[in-house]
Every structure is written in structure tokens, then in C-alpha cells.
Amino acid sequence: MPRMKAPSMVTNDTTSELHEHRSRLLQAMAGVSASKGVAAATIADIVREAGVSKRTFYEHFDCKETCFLALYRLTSASALxxxxxxxxxxRPWQTQVEHALDAYFAHLAAGPGLVGTLFVEIHHLGSEGLRVRREVMAQFADFVLETVNGGPDSGGVPLSQVLTPTMALAAVGGINELVMLAIERGEVDRLQELTPCASAVVRLLTRADAA
Known part of the structure; x- marks a missing residue:
């Protein structure tokens, strides 16, 4: 006689509720960290903002830093x-890169408070923050690498290897520093003005690879 499968204790309604609670906690983390910084934020602040209990918080995250890192990954994935x-x-890869970077900067400029928090606060989360930041930067470097090496050049000729992984990561690091400078100057709303400079960084590092 076949064995009966035990009924799942997690219903669709339960799953939906868990997803909603996690989403509310991440939104609350964004608001609280933007206003107070991660160091000064407390779990009490976060759950109050989210309108959930501390028990609910601990069902999703073991500490506020874990919550912030989940927010960092989520928003980075959205930007990517x-x-x-x-x-x-x-289109030629040069055009692709410029168009993509312009869209990226517009995306960041749409949420100036969150951008400032994420780019700055991640540096205050020690080795785990550094690990996650490296992970995200590697994902962006992979995008640059795929876009440049996978697209045609300005003459319409497909390229096989124009940019190396090291130079792609250097390009992402340079662009990241441009964003940081804009944050420090209070110019997040003008991020799209960085598009020509950021595009030039990629082109110059590509030429450096080819030299």
C-alpha cells in the first residue's frame, strides 16, 4: 500500500503572509537605516516601522545586520x-554600455535616501559586509564583461575578448567611487550626469586591455 504523503503545514496563505512580512521588514530597514544609520538602528525601531512583532522579525532574520544585507542584495539585484x-x-557595445549606465544612474537617482544609505552603510558592517559587497560588485563586473565581449564593436563585428575580468572589476570599482562622490556632495539627483564619464572609464580600460 503506497505511503500517504504528510500534508504540508505551509499553505499558500502562510507563504504569502511570510513574504509580506519579509517585504515590510526590508522596507522598514530601508527607512530606519536611512534616518538613523545601521549602527544606531534597533530591532525595536524596525519592527515598529514594519508594524510586526519582534518574533516575526526573528522568523526572517537573526539580527539587524542580516536584515540590512538582505536589503543590500535585493536593491543591488534590482539595479542589475x-x-x-x-x-x-x-547595437555596438560602446552604445550598449552608455545606454545601460544611463538607465542605472536614473534608477539610483529615483531613491536618493536609500542609495546614500546602501553605498555608505555597507562599509560599516565588517567582514560580512565586505564579503557581500564584493559579491555584488562581481555580479556587476560580470555584466560589464558580458556586455562588452558579447556585443559587436562600432563596426558591427562580434568580439570575443576585449575586456578581461580584472579590468571589468576595475571599471565597476571606478564607477562605484563616482557614485560615492556624488553622495558625499549631495548630488544623487544628478547621477545621470556621470554617464559620459562612467562610459569613458569602461572604454579606456578596454583599450588598456587591448594594448
Whole structure:
């Protein structure tokens, strides 16, 4: 006689509720960290903002730092998705990069408070923050690498190896510093003005690879 499978204790309603609670906690983390910084934020602040209990918080995260890192990963994934959606595969890679970066900067400028928090606060989370930041930067470097090496050059000729992984990471690091400078100057709303300079960084490092 076949064995009966035990009924799942997690219903669709339960799953939906868990997802909603996690989303509310991440939104609360964004608001609290933007106003107070991660160091000064407390779990009490976060759950009050989210409108949930501390028990609910601990069902999703073991500490406020874990919550912030989840927020960092989520928002970084959203920004990377914006970059990928802006790619125009039939265009020269130089045009693709410029178009994608312009969309990326517009995406960041739409949430100035959150951008400032994420780019700055991640540096205050010790070795785990550094690890996650490196992880995210590697993902962005992979995007640059794929876009440049996978697209045609300005003459329409497909390229096989124009940019190396090291130079792609250097490009992402340079662009990241440009964003940090804009944050320090209070110019997040003008991030799209960085598009020509950021595009030039990629082109110059590509030429450095080819030299």
C-alpha cells in the first residue's frame, strides 16, 4: 500500500503572509537605516516601522545586520536588472554600455535616501559586509564583461575578448567611487550626469586591455 504523503503545514496563505512580512521588514530597514544609520538602528525601531512583532522579525532574520544585507542584495539585484533590461544587443557595445549606465544612474537617482544609505552603510558592517559587497560588485563586473565581449564593436563585428575580468572589476570599482562622490556632495539627483564619464572609464580600460 503506497505511503500517504504528510500534508504540508505551509499553505499558500502562510507563504504569502511570510513574504509580506519579509517585504515590510526590508522596507522598514530601508527607512530606519536611512534616518538613523545601521549602527544606531534597533530591532525595536524596525519592527515598529514594519508594524510586526519582534518574533516575526526573528522568523526572517537573526539580527539587524542580516536584515540590512538582505536589503543590500535585493536593491543591488534590482539595479542589475535595470542594467540588463537596458541592453540593446544589436547595437555596438560602446552604445550598449552608455545606454545601460544611463538607465542605472536614473534608477539610483529615483531613491536618493536609500542609495546614500546602501553605498555608505555597507562599509560599516565588517567582514560580512565586505564579503557581500564584493559579491555584488562581481555580479556587476560580470555584466560589464558580458556586455562588452558579447556585443559587436562600432563596426558591427562580434568580439570575443576585449575586456578581461580584472579590468571589468576595475571599471565597476571606478564607477562605484563616482557614485560615492556624488553622495558625499549631495548630488544623487544628478547621477545621470556621470554617464559620459562612467562610459569613458569602461572604454579606456578596454583599450588598456587591448594594448
Amino acid at each position: 536588472r535595470t542594467l540588463r533590461e537596458a541592453v540593446q544587443p544589436d
